[in-house]
Amino acid sequence: MENFFENNRKKIINSLKEERFMIILFSGKAQHKTCDQFFPFEPNRNFYYMTGIDKPHIIYMATKNGENIDETLFIERYDELKAKWDGASIGEEKAKNISGIENIKYLDEFELTFSNNMFRNNIENVYLDLENRYLNNSKCSFKQANIIKENYPYANIKNIYNNIGYCRLFKEDEEIENLKKAIEITKQGIENIWKNAKPNIMEYELEACFDYEIKRNGSKDKAFNTILASGSNATVLHYGENNDKINDGELVLIDLGATYNYYNADITRTFPVNGKFSERQKQLYNIVLEGQRKVIEAIKPGLPFKRLNEILIEHYEEELKKIGLIKDKSEISKYYYHGVSHYLGLDTHDVSRDLGTDGGLKKGMVITVEPGLYIAEEGIGIRIEDDILVTETGYENLSKDIIKTVEDIENFFKNR
Numbered sequence: 001m002e003n004f005f006e007n008n009r010k011k012i013i014n015s016l017k018e019e020r021f022m023i024i025l026f027s028g029k030a031q032h033k034t035c036d037q038f039f040p041f042e043p044n045r046n047f048y049y050m051t052g053i054d055k056p057h058i059i060y061m062a063t064k065n066g067e068n069i070d071e072t073l074f075i076e077r078y079d080e081l082k083a084k085w086d087g088a089s090i091g092e093e094k095a096k097n098i099s100g101i102e103n104i105k106y107l108d109e110f111e112l113t114f115s116n117n118m119f120r121n122n123i124e125n126v127y128l129d130l131e132n133r134y135l136n137n138s139k140c141s142f143k144q145a146n147i148i149k150e151n152y153p154y155a156n157i158k159n160i161y162n163n164i165g166y167c168r169l170f171k172e173d174e175e176i177e178n179l180k181k182a183i184e185i186t187k188q189g190i191e192n193i194w195k196n197a198k199p200n201i202m203e204y205e206l207e208a209c210f211d212y213e214i215k216r217n218g219s220k221d222k223a224f225n226t227i228l229a230s231g232s233n234a235t236v237l238h239y240g241e242n243n244d245k246i247n248d249g250e251l252v253l254i255d256l257g258a259t260y261n262y263y264n265a266d267i268t269r270t271f272p273v274n275g276k277f278s279e280r281q282k283q284l285y286n287i288v289l290e291g292q293r294k295v296i297e298a299i300k301p302g303l304p305f306k307r308l309n310e311i312l313i314e315h316y317e318e319e320l321k322k323i324g325l326i327k328d329k330s331e332i333s334k335y336y337y338h339g340v341s342h343y344l345g346l347d348t349h350d351v352s353r354d355l356g357t358d359g360g361l362k363k364g365m366v367i368t369v370e371p372g373l374y375i376a377e378e379g380i381g382i383r384i385e386d387d388i389l390v391t392e393t394g395y396e397n398l399s400k401d402i403i404k405t406v407e408d409i410e411n412f413f414k415n416r
Contacts, residue, residue: 009062024127026141058076074113127160169364181260203244230252249273265387266370270381284375295308299369304361
């Protein structure tokens with residue numbers, strides 16, 4: 001994917017209009033967990049989008065002066081003792097091959113290189129990733145911003161987060177293939193859950209079926225903590241305990257996803273643990289499924305993002321009145337209390353979720369469609385979610401092969 005990362009950098013650099021500027025991005029570091037333990041390292045996704053490197057303690061620097069653009073990666077020096085304990089850090093050749101960046105230096109050279117570039121190129125604008133909703137991922141950038149303020153008071157510090165986020169809205173072919181692979185692995189994990197589901201099994205047992213299957217098929221990690229919620233637990237949107245016994249006759253809501261090359265699937269399915277929907281469950285399930293169908297079939301370039309949720313609300317207003325669940329539109333929020341869609345990509349709730357709504361949907365965007373109904377008094381929670389690519393003339397359901405009709409789910413259980 002070397003050309004892919006090179007093209008990403010070109011898009012970002014070309015989006016900046018100044019004649020002279022510098023970009024500094026940090027891969028990040030693993031967060032401390034407890035004692036001598038750390039959480040697994042996850043690269044800053046904007047850094048990864050620009051370089052393809054998923055190792056800690058790496059810095060990317062780009063300096064533009066007129067038509068001249070210099071790019072450098074700063075990596076750790078080889079440490080023999082560290083290599084024996086934790087494995088060797090990334091080397092020069094591997095860093096070059098992955099990123100397509102030829103100029104490789106070491107971290108202890110960063111400060112002097114930065115200073116020289118600032119003065120020799122008369123740099124007055126420095127771009128950093130200053131996203132402040134996730135401060136743990138941005139500490140290096142904020143620290144660098146303070147250093148610049150103190151030592152280069154004439155420099156303008158600018159946030160490149162939105163520039164990268166906007167480019168990430170529009171998926172290239174390589175990204176779509178990664179998403180499709182993540183979805184296919186997720187499908188295998190879901191089917192392994194269904195193969196093992198039975199009354200009186202524990203929620204965490206079915207979660208383990210998913211974890212095993214996706215790792216067996218090449219996913220390094222889950223896209224997010226799995227929601228595996230039975231009965232009334234499914235009325236809690238972000239239920240995460242996954243520690244209840246699943247009783248005969250209950251519906252089970254699974255909201256989960258595998259990753260592939262850091263691209264995330266996000267799929268939700270709801271099924272009866274005994275393999276057979278009751279009439280009431282079937283009635284409510286089909287209302288949600290039909291709502292999802294209406295939203296998905298409306299997707300096309302130019303459709304306002306907010307219209308997706310409006311379509312679902314209009315559907316619910318009509319159908320929930322028919323079955324006597326509500327009397328007027330104002331009551332819908334009692335049973336449906338989230339949005340129907342978000343952007344999807346390197347992040348499950350992708351960074352660009354606030355950037356692409358005004359101009360409507362555009363070709364290359366990938367979004368979820370996830371209507372739900374949550375009826376606490378009946379102990380029923382239903383959500384159905386698919387991952388949708390906006391195409392030139394409409395949409396492609398990337399997760400269409402994961403079955404979801406009442407008939408298909410019941411047949412799967414019957415024939416497993």
